[in-house]
Amino acid sequence: MTTLLVAEHDNTALAEPSLRALAAARQLGSDVHALVAGRDCRAAAEAAALQDGVTKVLLADGEELDHQLAEPMAELIVSLAGDYGAIVAAATAAGKNLMPRVAALLDVMQVSDITRVVAPDTFERPIYAGNAIETVKSSDSKLVITVRASAFGPGATGVAPAPVVDVAPPRASANSHFVRAVIAQSARPELNAARIVISGGRGLQSADNFNKYLAPLADKLNAAIGASRAAVDAGYAANNLQVGQTGKIVAPDRDIACGISGAIQHLAGMKNSKVIVAINKDPEAPIFAVADYGLVGDLFEILPQLTAAL
Amino acid sequence: MRILVAVKRVVDFNVKVRVKPDETGVDLANVKMAMNPFDEIAVEEALRQKEAGKADEVVLVSIGPAEAAETIRSGLAMGADRGILVKSDGRIEPLAVAKVLKAVIDRERPGLVILGKQAIDDDSNQTGQMLAALVGWPQATFASSVVLDGERAEVTREIDGGLETLELKLPAVVTTDLRLNEPRYASLPNIMKAKRKPIEELTPAGLGVDVAPRLEVLKVAPPEPRKGGVKVNSVPELVDRLKNEAGVL
Numbered sequence: 156m157t158t159l160l161v162a163e164h165d166n167t168a169l170a171e172p173s174l175r176a177l178a179a180a181r182q183l184g185s186d187v188h189a190l191v192a193g194r195d196c197r198a199a200a201e202a203a204a205l206q207d208g209v210t211k212v213l214l215a216d217g218e219e220l221d222h223q224l225a226e227p228m229a230e231l232i233v234s235l236a237g238d239y240g241a242i243v244a245a246a247t248a249a250g251k252n253l254m255p256r257v258a259a260l261l262d263v264m265q266v267s268d269i270t271r272v273v274a275p276d277t278f279e280r281p282i283y284a285g286n287a288i289e290t291v292k293s294s295d296s297k298l299v300i301t302v303r304a305s306a307f308g309p310g311a312t313g314v315a316p317a318p319v320v321d322v323a324p325p326r327a328s329a330n331s332h333f334v335r336a337v338i339a340q341s342a343r344p345e346l347n348a349a350r351i352v353i354s355g356g357r358g359l360q361s362a363d364n365f366n367k368y369l370a371p372l373a374d375k376l377n378a379a380i381g382a383s384r385a386a387v388d389a390g391y392a393a394n395n396l397q398v399g400q401t402g403k404i405v406a407p408d409r410d411i412a413c414g415i416s417g418a419i420q421h422l423a424g425m426k427n428s429k430v431i432v433a434i435n436k437d438p439e440a441p442i443f444a445v446a447d448y449g450l451v452g453d454l455f456e457i458l459p460q461l462t463a464a465l
Numbered sequence: 466m467r468i469l470v471a472v473k474r475v476v477d478f479n480v481k482v483r484v485k486p487d488e489t490g491v492d493l494a495n496v497k498m499a500m501n502p503f504d505e506i507a508v509e510e511a512l513r514q515k516e517a518g519k520a521d522e523v524v525l526v527s528i529g530p531a532e533a534a535e536t537i538r539s540g541l542a543m544g545a546d547r548g549i550l551v552k553s554d555g556r557i558e559p560l561a562v563a564k565v566l567k568a569v570i571d572r573e574r575p576g577l578v579i580l581g582k583q584a585i586d587d588d589s590n591q592t593g594q595m596l597a598a599l600v601g602w603p604q605a606t607f608a609s610s611v612v613l614d615g616e617r618a619e620v621t622r623e624i625d626g627g628l629e630t631l632e633l634k635l636p637a638v639v640t641t642d643l644r645l646n647e648p649r650y651a652s653l654p655n656i657m658k659a660k661r662k663p664i665e666e667l668t669p670a671g672l673g674v675d676v677a678p679r680l681e682v683l684k685v686a687p688p689e690p691r692k693g694g695v696k697v698n699s700v701p702e703l704v705d706r707l708k709n710e711a712g713v714l
């Protein structure tokens with residue numbers, strides 16, 4: 156049976172995590188249709204149609220789907236679910252918000268945050284902050300899956316576009332309404348797509364320092380900036396920069412951890428980076444146990460030197 | 466209004482668990498257990514709403530073994546009014562937990578249910594959303610602020626791009642994120658008081674809920690170890706190694 160990918164988009168293009176979730180969806184071995192839902196999102200549907208491995212795009216476009224609230228989105232997906240053997244989305248904030256709602260309406264136990272497709276009904280997923288990897292086999296007749304994007308490669312665009320088919324939007328949500336969003340604007344690459352991530356922790360000591368010491372290096376390397384929970388809690392960095400078990404999971408080519416001790420919850424979010432560099436004044440900091448290159452010292456001296464040396 | 470809070474007993478967040486040698490699960494013998502940290506935030510939020518006069522009773526519910534009563538007790542010591550323990554040994558999945566919670570909601574009729582966004586053992590991040598679907602209520606996950614106003618809740622959520630604010634008509638389901646509040650410590654007098662607060666015991670069967678797992682756990686293995694690296698002595702050495710050894714500059 157066909158697989159349905161619930162694609163995340165900004166109305167014009169698919170989000171990077173969805174492209175990676177597509178790679179996982181294809182590994183289930185069936186055709187993949189992509190659902191693009193929202194308001195004024197036809198351009199995103201056309202972009203989805205160009206992705207290699209997408210054989211059909213369902214476009215649900217209407218004001219009922221503005222801001223893609225979980226309630227109408229779940230209703231829409233459930234109304235389409237009959238045709239599909241598996242429903243897949245990236246384990247982003249949006250995917251995590253929506254997919255369990257879909258799963259429960261279908262009486263399915265969702266498989267969350269998969270990192271490997273072992274067989275079409277069997278998956279690996281990290282538990283306990285990645286300190287154990289569970290292999291689970293689903294007995295549900297339909298699968299609902301969220302995908303850890305960093306564990307899969309992004310796809311390519313294909314040769315010929317897939318057809319785009321309109322589907323009717325659902326009823327608008329009666330009991331939940333969008334009020335406002337405050338979206339951080341940044342010219343830097345997205346955390347979940349960056350090839351280099353520079354993360355700062357409590358060692359940065361203030362929001363001013365966080366910016367003053369990390370931004371020049373990030374700009375020089377075209378890197379994304381991340382943060383530990385402690386740095387976010389203390390107000391040095393915005394919540395959407397938190398990397399870790401309960402924040403974003405990154406796996407860039409290079410992660411540079413500055414003034415971060417290396418708690419298991421933080422390591423859970425970055426230990427699959429290809430090369431890890433740690434800068435910390437405490438030689439015993441646990442971060443050094445996972446770092447390929449560790450530099451013991453004061454980050455306020457080291458970071459300007461490093462920025463100048465590159 | 467009554468607020469229902471779901472609290473799970475999990476391995477303490479400071480513990481680095483180990484996988485059993487036969488790869489059937491993680492070794493929980495003699496491991497320190499505690500209330501899931503996101504659920505402490507949920508309890509704290511319910512108490513603050515009650516203290517602000519927006520709610521009049523805070524009820525805690527946990528699904529798990531007899532020892533989960535300790536988890537409920539620690540929430541009662543924070544100030545919650547009473548507890549419900551739905552006794553269930555063995556592995557219980559978020560879908561089943563959501564079904565049990567629905568049955569408890571049918572009895573308790575809360576105006577708001579608060580859960581953690583994620584249990585730090587199974588890392589599922591599902592139960593609240595599933596519960597909202599099963600009872601047909603609106604949901605606001607990953608909350609960093611909850612303002613109750615009569616029949617409505619205005620909830621700000623931590624999303625990938627920043628923050629989003631939703632208005633929900635009550636009853637509703639909210640799940641907590643880290644920035645919602647800082648949970649209080651229980652005071653000694655409140656710990657003593659909590660010993661006398663009631664905990665009702667129920668069973669999934671008594672509530673008419675089938676909790677049989679849908680996922681079969683074939684294996685629980687340790688993650689691939691990461692080789693420790695080297696310490697470098699200077700910035701020039703670091704740059705040189707990154708360029709010539711790691712090839713990432």
Ligand SMILES: Cc1cc2nc3c(=O)[nH]c(=O)nc-3n(C[C@H](O)[C@H](O)[C@H](O)COP(=O)(O)OP(=O)(O)OC[C@H]3O[C@@H](n4cnc5c(N)ncnc54)[C@H](O)[C@@H]3O)c2cc1C
Nearest residue numbers: 356357358383384385399400401402414415416421436454
């Ligand atoms: C439920 C739960 C979920 C969590 N989720 C996450 C998560 O998703 N992500 C996350 O990151 N954490 C998470 N945490 C928090 C985690 O346990 C740690 O508390 C946190 O990661 C610590 O952040 P830190 O390393 O910045 O701070 P600290 O542990 O305080 O470390 C600061 C480090 O900076 C170093 N330092 C200080 N000054 C300097 C200097 N001048 N130069 C060089 N080094 C310096 C110190 O030696 C120290 O090692 C979670 C915790 C809980 C309970």
Ligand SMILES: Nc1ncnc2c1ncn2[C@@H]1O[C@H](COP(=O)(O)O)[C@@H](O)[C@H]1O
Nearest residue numbers: 471472528580581583584589590591592
């Ligand atoms: N066995 C349980 N008993 C009580 N609450 C639970 C249980 N399992 C999950 N929850 C609640 O659901 C939240 C999310 O858990 P999960 O979906 O497993 O990540 C937790 O933070 C709890 O609030």
